[in-house]
Amino acid sequence: MKYWLLKSEPDAFSIDDLQSAPNKIHCWDGVRNYQARNFMRDKMQLGDLAFFYHSSCKVPGIVGIVKITSDYYPDNSALDPESKYYDPKSKLAQSRWGMRDVKFVEKFTQIIELRDLKNNENLQDMLILRPGNRLSITPVTAKQWHAILKMREMK
DNA sequence: GCCAACGTTGGC
DNA sequence: GCCAACGTTGGC
Numbered sequence: 275m276k277y278w279l280l281k282s283e284p285d286a287f288s289i290d291d292l293q294s295a296p297n298k299i300h301c302w303d304g305v306r307n308y309q310a311r312n313f314m315r316d317k318m319q320l321g322d323l324a325f326f327y328h329s330s331c332k333v334p335g336i337v338g339i340v341k342i343t344s345d346y347y348p349d350n351s352a353l354d355p356e357s358k359y360y361d362p363k364s365k366l367a368q369s370r371w372g373m374r375d376v377k378f379v380e381k382f383t384q385i386i387e388l389r390d391l392k393n394n395e396n397l398q399d400m401l402i403l404r405p406g407n408r409l410s411i412t413p414v415t416a417k418q419w420h421a422i423l424k425m426r427e428m429k
Numbered sequence: 430g431c432c433a434a435c436g437t438t439g440g441c
Numbered sequence: 442g443c444c445a446a447c448g449t450t451g452g453c
Contacts, residue, residue, distance in 0.1 A: 283451090307436075330451050388452080406434035408450045 298378035344375035
């Protein structure tokens with residue numbers, strides 16, 4: 275069992291969108307970064323849990339938890355010229371990009387704000403907190419995971 | 430909207 | 442393989 279943090283701009287896809295999706299499951303598509311893709315393709319496993327993080331919004335932070343519910347499969351939106359994720363360099367049959375499905379697990383009653391994460395001594399090594407880190411998918415250690423859950427309880 | 434920090438691209 | 446130019450991300 276591994277832990278992750280998935281970033282999304284809530285204007286594009288929010289935790290509310292996931293909660294209201296059929297069966298509360300939706301594909302996590304649109305990843306167009308090799309390192310993030312490799313995490314998702316090679317390291318992620320069925321049943322892993324991930325924090326859902328809202329970025330590029332008024333109050334950035336962790337808003338809930340999702341579960342990985344599918345294997346890695348090709349992201350065909352990279353092949354569709356009509357899609358905003360179209361990638362003309364993805365060759366014919368097989369896209370170089372892919373995705374997994376995630377299922378809604380829980381929405382926090384209160385967002386765990388980025389500024390609170392920054393102030394937590396136990397989270398100094400978190401990738402998301404490193405200056406300039408823009409990865410949309412990052413691993414979270416078990417220690418970090420539980421430290422963040424503890425922050426939720428204290429709210 | 431600004432800007433720092435990255436990632437990607439493409440000429441050489 | 443280097444590196445300058447360019448595009449993107451994302452907090453503020």
